[in-house]
Amino acid sequence: MLSQYLKYLLPxxxxxxxxxxxxxxxxxxxxxxxxxxxIAIFALATLCWVLEPxxxxxxxxxxxxxxxxxxxxxxxxFFKTPSPDLGHLIGYQTIMATFASPIIMLFLGGFxxxxxxxxxxxxxxxxxxxxxxxxxxxxYVMLGLMxxxxxxxMFMSNTATTxxxxxxxxxxxxxxxxxxxxxxxxxxxxxxxxxxxxIGTPIGTPPNAIALKYLVNENSISFGQWMVFxxxxxxxxxxxxxxxxxxxxxxxxxxxxxxxxxxxLKTPKAITVYITFIGTILLWLMGDxxxxxxxxVALIPVAVFVTFKIINKEDLKRISxxxxxxxxxxIALGVALDKSGLAENAVNAIPFGNLHPLLxxxxxSMLCLVMANFISHTAAANLLLPLIAALxxxxxxxxPYGGEVVLILAVTFAASLGxxxxxxxxxxxxxxxxxxxxxxxxxxIGVIIGIVGVLVAFAMLFILNKTNFIG
Amino acid sequence: MEKINIICVDDEREVLESVSRDLDYFSDMFNIEExxxxxxxxxxxxxxxxxxxxxxxxxxxxxxxxxxxxxxxTEVAMDNRFLxxxxxxxxxxxxxxxTIEAINNAKxxxxxxxxxxxxxxxxxxxxxxxxxxxxxxxxxxxxxxxxDAPTLYRLLK
Numbered sequence: 001m002l003s004q005y006l007k008y009l010l011p012x013x014x015x016x017x018x019x020x021x022x023x024x025x026x027x028x029x030x031x032x033x034x035x036x037x038x039i040a041i042f043a044l045a046t047l048c049w050v051l052e053p054x055x056x057x058x059x060x061x062x063x064x065x066x067x068x069x070x071x072x073x074x075x076x077x078f079f080k081t082p083s084p085d086l087g088h089l090i091g092y093q094t095i096m097a098t099f100a101s102p103i104i105m106l107f108l109g110g111f112x113x114x115x116x117x118x119x120x121x122x123x124x125x126x127x128x129x130x131x132x133x134x135x136x137x138x139x140y141v142m143l144g145l146m147x148x149x150x151x152x153x154m155f156m157s158n159t160a161t162t163x164x165x166x167x168x169x170x171x172x173x174x175x176x177x178x179x180x181x182x183x184x185x186x187x188x189x190x191x192x193x194x195x196x197x198x199i200g201t202p203i204g205t206p207p208n209a210i211a212l213k214y215l216v217n218e219n220s221i222s223f224g225q226w227m228v229f230x231x232x233x234x235x236x237x238x239x240x241x242x243x244x245x246x247x248x249x250x251x252x253x254x255x256x257x258x259x260x261x262x263x264x265l266k267t268p269k270a271i272t273v274y275i276t277f278i279g280t281i282l283l284w285l286m287g288d289x290x291x292x293x294x295x296x297v298a299l300i301p302v303a304v305f306v307t308f309k310i311i312n313k314e315d316l317k318r319i320s321x322x323x324x325x326x327x328x329x330x331i332a333l334g335v336a337l338d339k340s341g342l343a344e345n346a347v348n349a350i351p352f353g354n355l356h357p358l359l360x361x362x363x364x365s366m367l368c369l370v371m372a373n374f375i376s377h378t379a380a381a382n383l384l385l386p387l388i389a390a391l392x393x394x395x396x397x398x399x400p401y402g403g404e405v406v407l408i409l410a411v412t413f414a415a416s417l418g419x420x421x422x423x424x425x426x427x428x429x430x431x432x433x434x435x436x437x438x439x440x441x442x443x444x445i446g447v448i449i450g451i452v453g454v455l456v457a458f459a460m461l462f463i464l465n466k467t468n469f470i471g
Numbered sequence: 472m473e474k475i476n477i478i479c480v481d482d483e484r485e486v487l488e489s490v491s492r493d494l495d496y497f498s499d500m501f502n503i504e505e506x507x508x509x510x511x512x513x514x515x516x517x518x519x520x521x522x523x524x525x526x527x528x529x530x531x532x533x534x535x536x537x538x539x540x541x542x543x544x545t546e547v548a549m550d551n552r553f554l555x556x557x558x559x560x561x562x563x564x565x566x567x568x569x570t571i572e573a574i575n576n577a578k579x580x581x582x583x584x585x586x587x588x589x590x591x592x593x594x595x596x597x598x599x600x601x602x603x604x605x606x607x608x609x610x611x612x613x614x615x616x617x618x619d620a621p622t623l624y625r626l627l628k
Binding site for chain 1: 520521522523550551552608609610
């Protein structure tokens with residue numbers, strides 16, 4: 001009876017207890033009041049993201065507001081009473097600015113591109129043209145579907161891509177015999193490819209954007225650089241997933257025909273969309289030549305689309321603001337951990353230095369993979385990356401293995417690879433809703449891909465480090 | 472201003488003309504098209520789709536040679552390119568079975584019996600256009616004088 005209230009009680013009680021405990025009970029020397037409050041906020045975030053008493057984006061907003069009230073220089077008066085243990089108050093502008101950080105703008109740009117592509121049916125028409133060469137043999141059709149899904153999910157949300165591909169696929173699946181395992185294979189191929197595809201670009205999925213927040217200065221990675229390693233990784237993983245699907249769930253049907261209606265639109269607006277889409281991607285890839293970074297480029301399509309009325313004010317309302325807020329909450333959490341000095345203090349207090357760096361990379365990635373299976377990828381990345389980033393900067397022993405870039409990327413990739421349950425990602429939930437898949441079939445594929453994926457990521461990062469591409 | 476179309480389908484020329492005449496009130500802001508068969512209507516839909524024009528409403532007669540109004544509207548209802556397009560069946564001789572089929576399969580928005588009252592048709596079309604424009608996220612302010620105020624308030628609330 002009590003257990004159903006626990007998810008509401010715990011996120012309220014535990015942070016409160018942390019707030020009122022004496023500061024020497026945490027085992028961190030010189031813990032300031034501000035740092036103690038950050039611990040409370042962090043606990044609140046963890047509990048809310050794991051137990052989900054409120055929507056996950058709401059948790060983000062609560063984090064930002066709690067930070068403004070408890071640790072900002074314009075917070076509640078009694079939280080600002082000067083005392084020797086108070087610590088540094090954080091500027092309220094810094095906390096509020098997380099709502100409009102460059103990473104949020106990058107995502108906004110991505111949303112505009114995706115929305116215009118859908119509105120002017122660039123997505124469906126491209127899918128139709130790109131699927132043609134794959135013929136009608138089920139396993140090659142599936143390979144084609146997976147490749148197209150992956151490419152789309154690099155630039156559109158994984159969820160939107162899945163919806164689109166499943167809508168193309170579902171009339172065909174309906175034609176397959178009831179006992180045919182091909183139903184399972186096809187239904188799984190789309191979410192798996194969408195989840196994997198998101199890894200390919202910085203805007204593919206929110207965890208990537210969060211990782212960018214911690215990859216700054218000498219560690220910064222441009223849009224094009226990310227794709228240099230992201231896309232090959234996606235290709236390798238897709239191939240593995242495809243082999244797994246056709247081995248585990250062989251199709252007995254001989255021929256499969258995807259029938260997608262429609263033509264490429266040739267109206268001036270549609271042509272503007274095509275040109276802007278191609279132009280933006282090229283600008284993203286050629287960052288070194290023109291000097292604009294990915295964040296600046298991302299706002300160009302926004303301006304073009306609103307100017308030419310391709311995105312009108314009604315469309316604006318349909319942007320996934322919740323995703324933007326979800327990401328900004330994570331950034332705010334990172335800001336608090338970093339600016340208060342807590343991250344560094346906590347990391348120094350625990351003897352991570354004695355740990356073998358490879359063990360740390362493995363442990364952190366596996367932890368993230370497990371978390372990402374049960375909570376949203378974004379929430380998992382939001383929670384782990386600020387800690388990981390703080391840890392990585394202080395660990396000298398990590399340097400020979402590529403330093404913090406390798407650790408951050410390993411954890412980020414692991415976040416996207418959590419896909420073993422219907423609740424792991426929205427694409428999984430959508431595919432599960434088709435009724436063709438059992439949870440255990442999804443788990444079988446998901447667990448294998450998760451573990452293999454993390455190992456492939458390690459191999460890739462090892463090569464990148466050896467070739468001095470990163471680190 | 473976006474180009475928004477209304478398509479009328481009837482195999483009898485006089486009926487078609489009379490529907491068009493009743494809808495003349497909308498003609499300065501909306502494009503009214505006449506089709507004499509279901510096939511003509513489907514071809515027109517393809518054309519509008521390729522031009523990315525809105526098809527807000529199809530007013531169709533039921534009994535027509537080759538393809539009936541219900542069959543036509545069912546086909547439109549199943550095509551995701553025309554999600555949201557409003558469908559009005561205009562008929563004099565519908566059996567109960569036809570009616571049930573029309574509502575269930577063609578997802579009819581409205582049903583009007585021949586001979587209709589022009590005022591009633593006008594009001595129905597007004598409401599359906601208002602719903603379409605709001606649901607599609609088209610900027611409604613430009614069309615406001617031809618829209619149905621109560622429906623507008625209800626949907627914007």
